[in-house]
Amino acid sequence: MLILIRPSPLSKSTWSFQARATYDHQNNELNQRKVKIYTKTGDTGLTSLIGGTRVPKHHLRVECYGTIDELNAYIGLIRSYEISNDLKDELLEIQYLLFAIGALLAADPEKSKMKLYNIANDDVKFLERAIDRMDHELKPLKNFILPGGNTVVSHVHVARCICRRAERIVVHLAASSEVSGSIIIYLNRLSDYLFVLARKIAKDSNTQEVIWNPR
Secondary structure (H helix, E strand, O other): OOOEEEEOOOOOOOEEEEEOOOOOOOOEEEEEOOOOOOOOOOOOOOEEOOOOOOEEEEHHHHHHHHHHHHHHHHHHHHOOOOHHHHHHHHHHHHHHHHHHHHHHHOOOOOOOOOOOOOHHHHHHHHHHHHHHHHOOOOOOOOEEEEOOOHHHHHHHHHHHHHHHHHEEEEEEEEHHOOOOOHHHHHHHHHHHHHHHHHHHHHOOOOOOOOOOOOO
């Protein structure tokens, strides 16, 4: 079972995650035991949501949290490149929140009783402040620009596209199932953040942006 634990305000990271098997309520200590990676419960093409509901792996909810996982992994790739430590720290915070979003989407809203963190307005404001800070350093955008420029910038644009895809799938799910509206808002703002981040990294690396010229 994956438990999401909010640390004290003095903690640098927004979230910490601990895989746990048992919890000693009397001593208030976490006891961990190794859990096998493979369970064989998905060999028939079914998987379990948080709450126990079994669904096919092509289920829209599975597609949602799978795409969030893909986005999270891609942001981890970007963070491994030579970019400023401040940007790496921002991306790490975003990864923590994407993990929390994945857990929310993996929960059956009708059966899950696990208390999971929901995206707060402050999380969206965090992205908006970062967007405004980076955008202040950039030249006004008067034309469309083509994705690319260098390897890191290109990866950020791919992450932006994955984020947009995740947003579309979550909106699709929200049409037929309970989904927190704050998730959709966060993903929408995150794609804006990634667009500005691509421009910021291009500027920092003296990479010229390619303006789109209609043929």
